[in-house]
Amino acid sequence: MRYSGLFGKTRRDAPAGTDTASAALLIRAGFVRQLGAGIHSYLPLALRSIHKIERIIREEMERIDCHELAMPVVHPADLWQETGRWYDIGDELVRFVDRAERPMVLAMTHEEVATDLVRREVRSYRQLPVQFFQIQTKYRDEPRPRAGLLRGREFLMKDAYSFHTDRDDLQRFCEDCHHAYLRAFARCGIDVVVVESDSGIMGGEGSHEYMLIADAGEDVLLTCPSCGYAANREVARTTLTAPDDAPLPMEEVETPGATTIEAVATYLDVGRDRTAKAVFYEADGKLIFVVIRGDRSVNEIKLAELLGVPQVAPASEELIRSSGAVPGYASPVGLTDTIVVADETARAPNLVAGANRDGYHLINVNLGRDYEPTHLADILMAEAGDPCPECGAALVEQRGIEVGNIFKLGTTYSAPLKAVYLDENDNEQIMVMGSYGFGVSRMLAALAEHHHDDRGLRWPASVAPFEVHLVLIGANDEAREAADGVYRMLQAEGIEVLYDDRDESAGVKFADADLIGIPIRLTVSNRSLKSGGVELKLRNQPPADAEVVAVESVVAQVRSHLTTMFAALQPR
Secondary structure, rough: OOOOHOOOOOOOHHHHHOOOOHHHHHHHHOEEEEEEEEEEEEOOHHHHHHHHHHHHHHHHHHOOOEEEEOOEEEEEHEEEHHHHHHHHHOOOOEEEEEOOOOEEEEOOHHHHHHHHHHHHHHHHHHHEEEEEEEEEEEEEOOOOOOOHHHEOEEEEEEEEEEEOHHHHHHHHHHHHHHHHHHHHHHHHOOOOEEOOOOOOOHOOOOOOEEEEEEEOEEEEEOOOOOOOEEEEEEOOOOOOOOOOOOOOEEEEEOOOOOOOOHHHHHHHOOOOHHHHEEEEEEEEOEEEEEEEOOOEEEEOOOOOOOHHHOOOOOOOOOHHHHOOOOOOOOOOOOOOOOOOEEHHHHOOOOOOOOOOOOEEEEEEEEEEEOOOOEEEEEEEEOOOOOEEOOOEEEOOOEEEEEEEEEEEEEEOOOOOOOOOOOOOOOOOEEEEEEEEEHHHHHHHHHHHHOOOEOOOOOOOOOOOOOEEEEEEEEOHHHHHEEEEEEEHHHHHHOOOOEEEOOOOOOHHHHHHHHHHHHEEEEEHHHHHHHHHOEEEEOOOOOHHHHHEEHHHHHHHHHOOOOOOOHOOOOOO
16 A cells, blocks of 8 residues: 555644543554544554454454354344343433334344344254354443543444353353453453453353553552452452451440541541441432441442442432431441441441431441341452452552453343253253453554554554555655565565655654554665665664665565564464
């Protein structure tokens, strides 16, 4: 491809408001253009890289006998109503009516449609397992799109679905898909951390995510450098120890004006970790009274999962008072007909809690003696420095970009949609499902975030839009004829070339080549020809390491470098 005919040129500066390196570089290098908040056009350079990412995904999925199909992007609402997600998902799901006034959905994911497809086709255990994937544009109406392609509203992803007779076979395919993902990520040029995660709107029986560690990531991860434990903070676990003091008699004390944990701890001269904090939520119209150690925060995702609800919301003061609790001085002691959820940290003896009386607290409150919670569970938001739940070492906080995920869905969708099969005894059984996501457009941004320097992008050879960036310096006949010849020679050998044949200065062309980030740069100029041929420089080398190779050796030298580059990307 000749740069002079390429649609989408480089820019010196990124638009105002660009909030990550990847978003700025993909715009500046002429890969993407923003149409609206979270909505982008992929220009030719981006699309070439995306096609290479897709090819890697296709090869790895077909390697595990998972085959490609295509499902509709517009779904009848009744499928989503059958599974309940029509009601559980908020405004992120785009709903509309067609001309016949039928409610429809614009797909953000395809569990319902995939399950409907299989329930129509599969009748016997002999037809299982079934697994397939698609690569398709999705739409999720994100409330706060950010970071370019990392958190867009419209995005390109690979989603796969599998259907099995039992959980053992589901586990087998999950492991196959796990290894396929690790191979695909390695071939694309990134290392990932596999973390425990929340299933979110997908539901199911367990999930994990594949994270690229990056400061621009919106996910907070807690990892253990000692044993390798890793989890999204949404589900991260820890093991906090509590004193083993003997319970003391509960006593009411005056605490005028002490309506916060900080105030009551100061007034009574105790640490915040010796207080029992009351946090109030509402779920399905009911008050949820949460008790947790005063220096810690509630993990609302863990809480919602415990209660079996999509989400929890802060409770109103009216609802709180209707239970008999007094805001600022609230306590689970003495309350009846209230759902009380106590975190494991509330087991600590002799805590300070409210007295449900303005201006008073209780000291020496003990769970089990003074009140019995409805639920006692881990609903703590783990933090950096907390003990690892596996080995006890201090957890470390990192940020990550989610580039893939695996969900063990179980019967979350197959049961309500009645996706059943006949077993060996002709008895109906519910299919067991898995779902497997891989962010294609997000991978493009993640690669840009991971592979760049102060001059621009530095694409791995496997996903670079071209393998070679050929630069013509000077417009005299000898240099142009030589550059044209090198261009034809490389093309004839099947090597992908972006040929910068523009009438621009050397400085502009070199700056653009560094910004675009193609792995090999060839420069043809009067100077290079006088020195013996073509200047060859790798994108990750300093200018001083450039070398001049004879014209007749260019193809061999390029192939040698590409072989080395691709070998470095092979999974180990």
